[in-house]
Amino acid sequence: MVGSGPNGLAAAITLAERGLSVLVREANDTIGGGARSGALTLPGYVHDLCSAVHPLGAASPFLRTLPLAEHGLEWIFPPAEVVHPLDDGTAIVVERSVEATAAGLAIDAGAYRRLIGRFAADWPKLEREVLGPLVHVPRHPIALGRFGLAALLPATALARLAFRGQRARALLAGGAAHSMLPLGRPASASFGLVLLVLAHAVGWPVPRGGAQRIADALASYLCSLGGEIETGAPVESLRELSARAVICDVTPRELARLASAQLPSGYRKRLTQYRYGPGAFKVDYALDAPIPWEAPACAGSACLHLGGTLEEIAASERRPWAGHAPERPFVILAQPSLFDPSRAPAGKHTAWAYCHVPNGSKLDLTERIEAQIERFAPGFGGHVLARRAHAPADLEAANRNLVGGDINGGAQDLAQLVFRPTARTVPYSTPVPGLFLCSSSTPPGGGVHGMCGRRAAKAALRAVFQR
Numbered sequence: 001m002v003g004s005g006p007n008g009l010a011a012a013i014t015l016a017e018r019g020l021s022v023l024v025r026e027a028n029d030t031i032g033g034g035a036r037s038g039a040l041t042l043p044g045y046v047h048d049l050c051s052a053v054h055p056l057g058a059a060s061p062f063l064r065t066l067p068l069a070e071h072g073l074e075w076i077f078p079p080a081e082v083v084h085p086l087d088d089g090t091a092i093v094v095e096r097s098v099e100a101t102a103a104g105l106a107i108d109a110g111a112y113r114r115l116i117g118r119f120a121a122d123w124p125k126l127e128r129e130v131l132g133p134l135v136h137v138p139r140h141p142i143a144l145g146r147f148g149l150a151a152l153l154p155a156t157a158l159a160r161l162a163f164r165g166q167r168a169r170a171l172l173a174g175g176a177a178h179s180m181l182p183l184g185r186p187a188s189a190s191f192g193l194v195l196l197v198l199a200h201a202v203g204w205p206v207p208r209g210g211a212q213r214i215a216d217a218l219a220s221y222l223c224s225l226g227g228e229i230e231t232g233a234p235v236e237s238l239r240e241l242s243a244r245a246v247i248c249d250v251t252p253r254e255l256a257r258l259a260s261a262q263l264p265s266g267y268r269k270r271l272t273q274y275r276y277g278p279g280a281f282k283v284d285y286a287l288d289a290p291i292p293w294e295a296p297a298c299a300g301s302a303c304l305h306l307g308g309t310l311e312e313i314a315a316s317e318r319r320p321w322a323g324h325a326p327e328r329p330f331v332i333l334a335q336p337s338l339f340d341p342s343r344a345p346a347g348k349h350t351a352w353a354y355c356h357v358p359n360g361s362k363l364d365l366t367e368r369i370e371a372q373i374e375r376f377a378p379g380f381g382g383h384v385l386a387r388r389a390h391a392p393a394d395l396e397a398a399n400r401n402l403v404g405g406d407i408n409g410g411a412q413d414l415a416q417l418v419f420r421p422t423a424r425t426v427p428y429s430t431p432v433p434g435l436f437l438c439s440s441s442t443p444p445g446g447g448v449h450g451m452c453g454r455r456a457a458k459a460a461l462r463a464v465f466q467r
Helices: 006-016 055-059 098-103 106-130 141-151 155-162 165-180 187-202 210-224 252-258 263-270 296-300 308-322 366-376 392-398 413-418 453-462
Strands: 024-025 082-085 091-094 228-231 244-246 279-287 305-307 331-334 349-357 385-391 435-437
Touching: 006 024, 006 210, 006 244, 006 453, 055 187, 082 165, 082 296, 091 165, 091 296, 098 106, 098 187, 106 141, 106 165, 141 187, 141 392, 155 165, 155 187, 165 187, 165 305, 165 308, 165 392, 210 228, 244 252, 244 413, 244 453, 252 385, 279 366, 279 392, 305 366, 308 349, 331 366, 349 366, 385 392, 435 453
Parallel strands: 024 228, 082 305, 244 435
Antiparallel strands: 082 091, 279 349, 279 385, 305 331, 331 349
């Protein structure tokens, strides 16, 4: 196994549960990939390197089957799942209850219940359909077809077709912007739908102690099965490895480098042509008090969407694809220490915020991000004890899978959702017998859910071990 991100660990666990001998090689000194935490600002302040709020972790059909609580993982569920403040001093609050959420959407209450409520009720049928390759024989074709009709639309189109008011339209846009796609692109609506549905079906929790606890729990369980992990052990060529099956939690570009001598030239070329999406510019904060939100409801969630209206969010998400940084960026902000005091000294807090920028951008967007925070939380800057900015190059240096700062493992437009990373019947396989890919560059894509690793390992079990 090459790489110890959640997908690499999920693949290793799947094999070890079948009694196979498993070794994970990790280049960094700590495991976890994007699910890592550390003291990025001041001593005693725990920050998440990348992921912080984990609806897909709670929703994962694989992770929830594992005894991770016995290995130190505890989910914390804030009172609200996500909050979207507006310029009038109010906020849109997504609660676990569809009814309670709909009640805050005024004229769109009924439309929200019919659209999101129906898919939330269907989620037990949809979860395995959505969290896997798009091209497959569905177990629940009616539920999937109904979902697909809405999900394949551009987010801007669905927002305007489904809702009449600005509140519900902005809410859908904020969820869809997690895709890092222009919101006028086909299938951008799918991300907003899935995230809103998960808010009602499972919630948007944070792991107590930081995202590192997810990786640590997976690693602990793997070791209890007899698996081994080596850190500080980079792999420079797959020729170094001697195993019946090798599963790589790396990007297509990295796989092309590691297996250059083994891969057919045509397949290697397709890997190098794999497209990466916009990058992230992220700022971590150590704070002397909670963020002073104008709308009190903002203190009820670990995750906030700062971007105003549908039109403003759509404008922000278009610019990185055109090679420009947004002037008023859509900002995703996490404030987990409000609900997890283990992340900061007594009375103090941590937060992080990020926006989308062109892949590999060198611009410093700290001021623009903080202007958006101040817009909804006047006086925020006065509570900052320390900050640390991470440009796309910094994120890639910390995790080579974040190419150009792309935290989704590659552009998630319709073409690369269907054929990810290339067009193959089994997307986790390669032309080299025994070699598989399990990173977020395979279906279902980005997020801490382990499903890429789980499915890649099952492909290896069938192809190599006849299980």
